[in-house]
Amino acid sequence: MADDESTESPETPDVTDLTHDATEAGEPAAAGAADDADVIDALPEDLDASGYVGPYLFPNNNRRRIPGYLYLAMAAGCVATFALVDDSPYVNAGFLFAAVLLAAIGTYSIISGWNLDVDERDALVAATRAVGFPVGHASAQMGWRGLLSRPTWRILLYSAENPPQRRGLVLVDGVDGRVIQHFVEDNPEDWSDLK
Numbered sequence: 001m002a003d004d005e006s007t008e009s010p011e012t013p014d015v016t017d018l019t020h021d022a023t024e025a026g027e028p029a030a031a032g033a034a035d036d037a038d039v040i041d042a043l044p045e046d047l048d049a050s051g052y053v054g055p056y057l058f059p060n061n062n063r064r065r066i067p068g069y070l071y072l073a074m075a076a077g078c079v080a081t082f083a084l085v086d087d088s089p090y091v092n093a094g095f096l097f098a099a100v101l102l103a104a105i106g107t108y109s110i111i112s113g114w115n116l117d118v119d120e121r122d123a124l125v126a127a128t129r130a131v132g133f134p135v136g137h138a139s140a141q142m143g144w145r146g147l148l149s150r151p152t153w154r155i156l157l158y159s160a161e162n163p164p165q166r167r168g169l170v171l172v173d174g175v176d177g178r179v180i181q182h183f184v185e186d187n188p189e190d191w192s193d194l195k
Contacts, residue, residue: 068109
């Protein structure tokens with residue numbers, strides 16, 4: 001095993017070692033070193049969306065309730081420990097403080113765990129109705145607003161002309177699907193270079 005490790009000469013730098021710079025040490029660049037143009041950056045297969053077949057399901061916001069229930073259980077455990085083990089030097093009023101803090105965080109997590117009833121397709125339909133022009137390209141992004149983190153779709157829309165003459169931004173509530181705000185303007189982008 002030790003012979004396998006000693007087969008590499010310490011004088012020859014490993015071309016995959018990015019921490020060794022041959023030019024700093026005054027050594028010539030390794031013959032097998034890759035040029036920047038030869039390096040190809042690729043996503044791992046599990047992150048490559050181009051090979052995915054089927055509709056994408058956006059994760060539901062109500063998953064926030066799971067840690068909320070865990071925080072409430074830990075708060076109950078702190079209160080029970082304080083009540084049952086009152087003669088120990090390791091149990092003091094800090095357990096009650098921790099219980100109050102965990103209960104507050106757990107309650108907030110449960111309250112802010114809204115159920116996402118409106119998916120991006122429903123939000124796009126509502127946004128198309130709000131802007132009042134035929135939509136070409138569109139993009140949807142999930143955001144949260146307010147102290148209770150209510151899920152909100154942000155839809156960016158371009159008109160169907162080529163190049164697009166108008167664009168709009170629409171905020172659609174992710175719980176009930178109502179349009180919160182919308183803004184429409186003539187497209188200020190100059191696309192004349194792309195023709």
